[in-house]
Amino acid sequence: MIDEQMAVFIGSGLRLAVPIIFAATGEMLSERAGVLNLSLDGMMLMSAFTAALASWATGSPLLGVAAGVLVAMAVAAVQAVLSVTLRANQLVVGIGFNILALGTTTFLYREIFGPLSRDPIPGFAQLNLPWLASIPVIGPALANQTGLAYVSILMVVVTWLILKYTSFGLAVRAVGEDPRAADKAGISVAKTRYLGVLYAGILAGLGGAFMSVADSNTFTENMTKGAGYLAITAVIFGGWNPWYTLAACLLFGFATALQFLVPALQLDVPVALLLLLPYLLALVAIAGFVGKSRQPSALTIPFERGG
């Protein structure tokens, strides 16, 4: 009985962590280049809705994911124009996008599906890899995931490799730490930041699409429920390091999953208090009470050539 509940807990913790892992990993790269996308939540929400819509219309969850990622990239592109070229306040622009995304998806959802629709949409099947399932305790939870969940871990590895071993990764780090010097060395600050934001858009798109076509097979209004903000916090918590960021995402995923475990174990802890736990952890983390880390020097500071 307890074992079963633990397996369910681990499984749901992982599933809740996956969208945050996607979004946080992309965001980390963008922040290393100096651009903070508070619009992450809006990108995820737009992608979740578009993926659900496209999957429902075409019958193919894969096309759904592709459509979701494209829309998230479009949002990211506009965010990049505003925060890189127009040097707008990145935080304010991000909040604007989140309001816009909430309004747009809620409006379109009601217009297209109707306010009370709970029609399931075509989603991905779980893979059930037998060799993973044979691991004791955590095996079944690890194996009962959709392919997209494994892609999230793959993206962490890819992002780490990009940052560490490619010239683009070097450019990203240079632009985020000292844009003036990078510019003098012949690196295009604007181009690098555009690519960084677009990269964050792609991954936020994957994360949002995961929510609708892989995790729940449905779209609900405001379904991200602030996951984008959690992802940004995970980046800060993780000290702009891909592996620590991954760990922070897993922590948030499991903290969120506690609201299902605790009632199942018939513990007398109010669910409402469990709802705020991830955010409280995040606040404690960014307040620097869990080890102090240094953010990229040029984070949120627009770059103006020849200033």
Add this chain to the structure above:
Amino acid sequence: MVMKNPKLARVAKGARLELVPLQVLVPVISTIIALGIGLLIIAATGASVLEAIEAFWDGMAGSDFNIGASINRAISLALVGLGFIFASRANLTNVGGEGQIAMGGMFATAAALHGAGGLPLGLAFIVPLAVGTIAGAVWGGLAGFLKAVRGTNEVISTLLLSFIALPLVYWSVESFHLLRKPISDVSSLPESAEIPDTTKLPLLFPDNGSPLHIGLLIAAIAVVVVWLVLKHSTLGLRLRAVGLNATASRRAGMRTSLYVILAMTVSGGLGGLGGAIMILGQQFYLTSDFSSGYGFDGLVVGLLSRGSAVGVVIGALLFGFLRSGSINMEISAHVPSAVVLICQGLIVIVIAGSAILTNRKVTR
């Protein structure tokens, strides 16, 4: 003595540049464009635009009751907006209005239900208002404290504090030992009992059925006080100096961290007062989502005003009436009120994007 510092002298000069036409033009134009897009969207759904506008107008100002309700909404938005511009004077961005409203409303309800009802001489509602204000001030001040002491970005911390405040309200209305009303045979929804009549804000026009209450006077006083402090006091000048250059201000002998905490505390307190007025003025009982949307509306109001208290009043009235209108539009003309969210998002993005046009004169 303060003016000897060149940085501060420049600040004083910058203050006179505040009202260049572009600063007014940009918010006005972006609001008009956003509303135009909203109308286009309504037209695209196939709904009758005229019918939608009619329902919208009716909801905004169709009767004494609707006008009063719209202004009541504007009162809370104005207070959150004032809080926003107060913090932004010190170059702090308080995006946690929602959480500050929630804390203010929750503690005001608690005070009204537990003890304040029997107090004489108007104290019955003044005490809950004060308690709500303090709760919001603590919530905002916490972000200021973290900023001053730990260097925590206040945008992220105020956001997270909102995400923490909302489940706290949910918890309080869900637990019988906190604020949830006792089970009756009628219903046992997760909400608080109604506050005592003595704690409700007195109505301004009790005879014509308008719900407009004395919150209007409180907000008016707040507008004047914030305007005086920001534009015509040493405190306003110092907040601005701290925001522009903390290092220089510190060298000039100012305790900068104190001003950061003060700015966020006042900012949060105004939000808390707004939340308390929502409960004591019109809603009368606490529900878990009573603050929903008000935080972002207040934030947009603050952004639109570009730091001017008069701008906050105009923006708050605009959004107070917009909200009322959009709710009625959804009920009568079946146009989703999310259209208004779309308009708001566009307004914020356009204004932020055009800052490159409007900020140049001030920063150079």
